[in-house]
Amino acid sequence: MTSPLKNDRFLRALRHEPVDRTPVWLMRQAGRYLPEYRATRKAAGSFLGMAKNPDIACEVTLQPLRRFDLDAAILFSDILTIPDAMGLGLYFVEGEGPKFERTVRSAADAERLGVPDMETELRYVMDAVRVIRRELGGSVPLIGFSGSPWTLACYMVEGGGSKDFARIKAMALNDPATLHRLLAVNTDAVIAYLAAQRAAGAQALQVFDTWGGVLSPAMYREFSLPYLQRIAHELERGDGAQRTPLILFGKGNAAYLSELADSGAEGVGVDWLVELGEAARRTQGKVALQGNLDPATLYGSADAIRHEVRRALDSYRDGNDGSREGHVFNLGHGMSPDMNPDHVAVLVDEVHGYSAR
Amino acid sequence: MTSPLKNDRFLRALRHEPVDRTPVWLMRQAGRYLPEYRATRKAAGSFLGMAKNPDIACEVTLQPLRRFDLDAAILFSDILTIPDAMGLGLYFVEGEGPKFERTVRSAADAERLGVPDMETELRYVMDAVRVIRRELGGSVPLIGFSGSPWTLACYMVEGGGSKDFARIKAMALNDPATLHRLLAVNTDAVIAYLAAQRAAGAQALQVFDTWGGVLSPAMYREFSLPYLQRIAHELERGDGAQRTPLILFGKGNAAYLSELADSGAEGVGVDWLVELGEAARRTQGKVALQGNLDPATLYGSADAIRHEVRRALDSYRDGNDGSREGHVFNLGHGMSPDMNPDHVAVLVDEVHGYSAR
Numbered sequence: 001m002t003s004p005l006k007n008d009r010f011l012r013a014l015r016h017e018p019v020d021r022t023p024v025w026l027m028r029q030a031g032r033y034l035p036e037y038r039a040t041r042k043a044a045g046s047f048l049g050m051a052k053n054p055d056i057a058c059e060v061t062l063q064p065l066r067r068f069d070l071d072a073a074i075l076f077s078d079i080l081t082i083p084d085a086m087g088l089g090l091y092f093v094e095g096e097g098p099k100f101e102r103t104v105r106s107a108a109d110a111e112r113l114g115v116p117d118m119e120t121e122l123r124y125v126m127d128a129v130r131v132i133r134r135e136l137g138g139s140v141p142l143i144g145f146s147g148s149p150w151t152l153a154c155y156m157v158e159g160g161g162s163k164d165f166a167r168i169k170a171m172a173l174n175d176p177a178t179l180h181r182l183l184a185v186n187t188d189a190v191i192a193y194l195a196a197q198r199a200a201g202a203q204a205l206q207v208f209d210t211w212g213g214v215l216s217p218a219m220y221r222e223f224s225l226p227y228l229q230r231i232a233h234e235l236e237r238g239d240g241a242q243r244t245p246l247i248l249f250g251k252g253n254a255a256y257l258s259e260l261a262d263s264g265a266e267g268v269g270v271d272w273l274v275e276l277g278e279a280a281r282r283t284q285g286k287v288a289l290q291g292n293l294d295p296a297t298l299y300g301s302a303d304a305i306r307h308e309v310r311r312a313l314d315s316y317r318d319g320n321d322g323s324r325e326g327h328v329f330n331l332g333h334g335m336s337p338d339m340n341p342d343h344v345a346v347l348v349d350e351v352h353g354y355s356a357r
Numbered sequence: 358m359t360s361p362l363k364n365d366r367f368l369r370a371l372r373h374e375p376v377d378r379t380p381v382w383l384m385r386q387a388g389r390y391l392p393e394y395r396a397t398r399k400a401a402g403s404f405l406g407m408a409k410n411p412d413i414a415c416e417v418t419l420q421p422l423r424r425f426d427l428d429a430a431i432l433f434s435d436i437l438t439i440p441d442a443m444g445l446g447l448y449f450v451e452g453e454g455p456k457f458e459r460t461v462r463s464a465a466d467a468e469r470l471g472v473p474d475m476e477t478e479l480r481y482v483m484d485a486v487r488v489i490r491r492e493l494g495g496s497v498p499l500i501g502f503s504g505s506p507w508t509l510a511c512y513m514v515e516g517g518g519s520k521d522f523a524r525i526k527a528m529a530l531n532d533p534a535t536l537h538r539l540l541a542v543n544t545d546a547v548i549a550y551l552a553a554q555r556a557a558g559a560q561a562l563q564v565f566d567t568w569g570g571v572l573s574p575a576m577y578r579e580f581s582l583p584y585l586q587r588i589a590h591e592l593e594r595g596d597g598a599q600r601t602p603l604i605l606f607g608k609g610n611a612a613y614l615s616e617l618a619d620s621g622a623e624g625v626g627v628d629w630l631v632e633l634g635e636a637a638r639r640t641q642g643k644v645a646l647q648g649n650l651d652p653a654t655l656y657g658s659a660d661a662i663r664h665e666v667r668r669a670l671d672s673y674r675d676g677n678d679g680s681r682e683g684h685v686f687n688l689g690h691g692m693s694p695d696m697n698p699d700h701v702a703v704l705v706d707e708v709h710g711y712s713a714r
Contacts, residue, residue, distance in 0.1 A: 173657030300530030
């Protein structure tokens with residue numbers, strides 16, 4: 001059923017093996033900045049309609065790979081599929097981001113939550129993984145993903161996006177037991193979800209801890225980090241060269257890089273608020289690093305983009321004992337709808353060209 | 358004209374002198390969370406109408422001091438008065454934050470900008486300082502303030518708030534000379550503005566670098582830090598015990614604390630993303646530290662607030678060789694309209710009570 005992998009740079013980098021050039025993919029590489037994505041979305045009607053239809057999810061996953069020489073595909077889906085499958089009722093309001101019909105505010109709310117059944121309640125995700133894996137035909141590896149337990153909890157408690165995370169922080173202060181109950185069931189669900197994506201064909205797995213960086217160090221170490229560590233420990237993902245690598249991405253995680261490097265994950269994704277060389281020094285080769293150009297770099301000219309790409313590549317190498325091994329190039333956060341596809345081509349070209357020298 | 362200062366804890370802490378208890382004030386302590394503020398605002402009609410009327414600005418500055426045992430007052434004003442006086446046309450849209458009628462997007466736009474005359478174009482600010490200073494009657498010191506050159510530039514280029522700072526980051530990448538021209542005139546204006554507030558009676562000065570933390574380390578060190586350093590060096594503010602202290606507050610400045618400590622400023626304000634003890638270790642007593650409770654702590658119960666206050670006070674002491682000297686207690690960012698005034702009373706009481714032991 002599955003073809004041998006033609007381009008394994010991404011997986012080799014995650015194993016700290018030599019590569020002919022630094023692999024690159026971009027968070028939210030399938031998205032509204034592509035005219036073909038906008039056309040597909042218009043036809044599909046809605047974001048969730050796309051994510052819940054495996055053929056459409058496959059189509060938009062493949063769109064950026066037809067344009068750019070990217071070294072990995074990432075499943076087109078949403079980070080909030082798990083709480084949706086738990087019954088909270090995910091919906092989107094144009095221009096406002098994701099919302100939930102029902103929130104988790106009390107111990108009783110948290111007690112009602114259970115781990116969804118992956119092959120029924122989240123079957124559309126596993127079907128999308130299977131279709132994409134087949135359609136990729138071994139060209140590049142497919143990344144599956146999930147939101148982190150803390151990040152899922154943020155949306156589940158707040159009921160949507162938030163500027164100050166007042167409700168979940170109040171819960172952390174006033175009723176930490178309920179929050180831990182919520183985080184525990186989220187963690188069980190994330191582990192089952194990632195394992196199911198792996199079984200369906202995902203060749204690497206990423207956890208997005210988008211909102212870990214809004215926490216004080218004490219709160220991060222109580223409410224986000226331990227659950228990331230549990231995922232890294234408990235997620236069964238094979239051994240040796242057959243091991244499916246796990247990447248822990250976190251916005252604002254620079255202060256916790258040494259702890260994340262000791263978590264057992266194969267890779268850590270970092271945002272642009274830390275020099276990559278400094279991140280490499282803090283993680284001491286225990287994990288591969290993924291990142292970390294400021295996405296706004298794509299608003300720069302071609303010359304500026306090439307300059308910033310070279311700086312990031314060299315920074316990593318300088319902090320990694322002169323070696324480019326163990327680096328997956330990426331942005332420090334997702335792409336935006338108003339970005340120019342031509343600039344993505346420049347970025348990918350420069351990553352490959354400069355790192356091959 | 359001016360009365361002797363009855364409570365000088367705040368100024369003593371900024372000089373690293375012994376205090377009977379740790380001084381405390383709160384960013385945005387005069388604000389919508391107070392019913393009396395909302396009543397004044399309703400009568401005045403608008404935020405800018407309040408800020409531009411010295412008697413009203415004085416009234417709202419004093420409101421929190423009537424309720425709480427705060428150790429400093431801060432001028433009621435906006436961080437964007439300077440670009441408004443430069444002719445950009447500041448206005449507010451309810452629920453959307455500040456906006457400018459005219460933006461700075463080109464070299465020609467930047468060339469047109471000049472330092473406003475402080476006693477004519479910004480006279481309303483200086484008048485407010487004079488009125489507040491008189492009305493305080495020496496009860497507590499008055500803090501004057503300004504936005505940082507980078508933070509002002511963000512609003513001037515974007516034309517308002519921003520999620521991704523795409524326009525100013527594009528300028529940084531594509532036309533850094535224009536951005537440096539803009540930052541230079543902003544810096545000249547900030548220095549003149551703070552000097553004028555000092556001359557009008559402000560007894561301490563704070564620069565708010567609200568958006569420095571959105572920059573990569575290389576960009577922060579090119580576009581924000583050098584201008585903060587120039588303010589600290591060039592702002593004439595007296596000598597010895599008569600010196601008017603300068604506090605550099607920055608969201609997301611944890612990675613730059615040793616550079617900020619060497620800037621020549623008397624104090625550095627930090628957000629909640631770093632342990633205060635760690636901040637103290639990084640600054641080695643070269644500056645006083647101000648902060649750093651997560652404002653969301655005020656959504657917690659009284660017990661939770663007292664616990665977090667004690668943790669912050671002890672963290673500072675542990676990182677400062679066992680001494681509480683050189684600490685000004687504050688939040689890590691401003692207060693929000695939905696906060697409970699009773700919780701502020703708990704916070705202030707606990708800071709004073711616990712630190713006096």
